[in-house]
Amino acid sequence: MSEGLGDASSTDGGEGVHRAGFVALLGPPNAGKSTLLNRLLGEKLAIVTAKPQTTRSRILGVLTLPSAQLMLVDTPGLHASSKRLNVALNDAVNDVARDCDVALLLVDRTTGWGDAHESLYGQLSARGTPLIVVGTKSDLGTACRTVWPPEEAPGAAAAIPLSGLTGEGVAQLLEETIRRLPESPRLYPEEVLTDRPLRWLCAELIREAAFDCLQQELPYSIAVEVLRFEESRHDLVEIHANLLVERDSQKRIVIGAGGDMVKRIGIRARRSIEHLLDRQVHLETFVKVDPKWLKSLKRIESLGYG
Numbered sequence: 001m002s003e004g005l006g007d008a009s010s011t012d013g014g015e016g017v018h019r020a021g022f023v024a025l026l027g028p029p030n031a032g033k034s035t036l037l038n039r040l041l042g043e044k045l046a047i048v049t050a051k052p053q054t055t056r057s058r059i060l061g062v063l064t065l066p067s068a069q070l071m072l073v074d075t076p077g078l079h080a081s082s083k084r085l086n087v088a089l090n091d092a093v094n095d096v097a098r099d100c101d102v103a104l105l106l107v108d109r110t111t112g113w114g115d116a117h118e119s120l121y122g123q124l125s126a127r128g129t130p131l132i133v134v135g136t137k138s139d140l141g142t143a144c145r146t147v148w149p150p151e152e153a154p155g156a157a158a159a160i161p162l163s164g165l166t167g168e169g170v171a172q173l174l175e176e177t178i179r180r181l182p183e184s185p186r187l188y189p190e191e192v193l194t195d196r197p198l199r200w201l202c203a204e205l206i207r208e209a210a211f212d213c214l215q216q217e218l219p220y221s222i223a224v225e226v227l228r229f230e231e232s233r234h235d236l237v238e239i240h241a242n243l244l245v246e247r248d249s250q251k252r253i254v255i256g257a258g259g260d261m262v263k264r265i266g267i268r269a270r271r272s273i274e275h276l277l278d279r280q281v282h283l284e285t286f287v288k289v290d291p292k293w294l295k296s297l298k299r300i301e302s303l304g305y306g
Helices: 006-010 033-041 084-099 115-127 138-143 170-179 198-213 248-255 257-277 297-302
Strands: 019-026 059-065 068-074 102-108 131-136 158-161 223-233 236-245 280-289
Touching: 019 033, 019 084, 033 059, 033 068, 033 102, 033 131, 033 170, 068 170, 084 115, 084 297, 102 115, 102 170, 115 131, 131 170, 158 170, 198 223, 198 236, 198 257, 236 248, 236 257, 248 257, 248 280, 257 280
Parallel strands: 019 068, 019 102, 102 131, 131 158, 236 280
Antiparallel strands: 059 068, 223 236
C-alpha cells in the first residue's frame, strides 16, 4: 500500500462547494502516470514496472475527499505504432482525453517534451479542457534536464513539478486540480475505489510479476487470462490463470528450466494478490500458446486491454 497524502483530505474546492469530475492522467509510456495514480489514492491500484508500456487499460481510481471527488483515469502511454494492440491503447487514450473534465499531462523531467505531449496538448487546447502540466520524477535531481515550466505549453492552467515516489508536490497538484473541477455532487459512493472487478486486478498483478521476472521484449507478448476466481471460503481465494504467449519458444522461456520461471512468477504474484485481498490465496498459473491474441481486437478487448 502506498503512503497517503497526509493532510490532503482537508483540501477544499471552495467554501460550501462540492466538486467532482473526471481527471485524465495522460502522457507517453513510462512518464509516471500509474505511480502518480497510486500516490493520489494511497493504494496500489495500477501495476508499476520499470518497463515502458506496462499499462494496457484505462484504470479508474476514485478519490473521495470531504469537499471533492476525483475520478482519476490512468491511461496507457500514447506512442506511435501500427500494431493492433497499440492502436487499441492509443484509441483508449484519445477517448479519455476527449471526455475528461481536467487533464494532467505528465512530462518525465529526465526525458522532456516529445511528440506524444505535442499531440495531446493540441487536442486538449482545441477542446478548451483545463490542463495542468505535471513534471514527474523530480526526486531524481540533477537527472532532470527539462527546464520548468516547459515553454511548449504556454496555455496550461498550471505547471507543477513533483515526485510520485516521494509525494513532493502532489498536494499542490491535488489543490490545483480540484479548483478546476465542475461543481457537482459525488458520482460514486464513498467506499468505492475503482470500477474494476477484483478478478481483473488480480490478473494485472500476475502480469506485473511476469514483467518483473522476465527480461527483454518477451513481456510485451504476454497477456493474463483468469480462468477461475473462487471466493467460496472467507479465508481463502482460489485463482487459476493462463499466461498467454504467441509462440512455443516463448512458452519454454516463461516455464523455465524445470518450471522454475513460472514458479517464480506465481510466488511473486501470489504475495501481491494476498496483500490486495488481505486473505490467503491459492494461485495456479499455466502457460498457454495463443498465437492470435495480439492480432485480434476482439480478443484484446476480452482480456480487458484498451
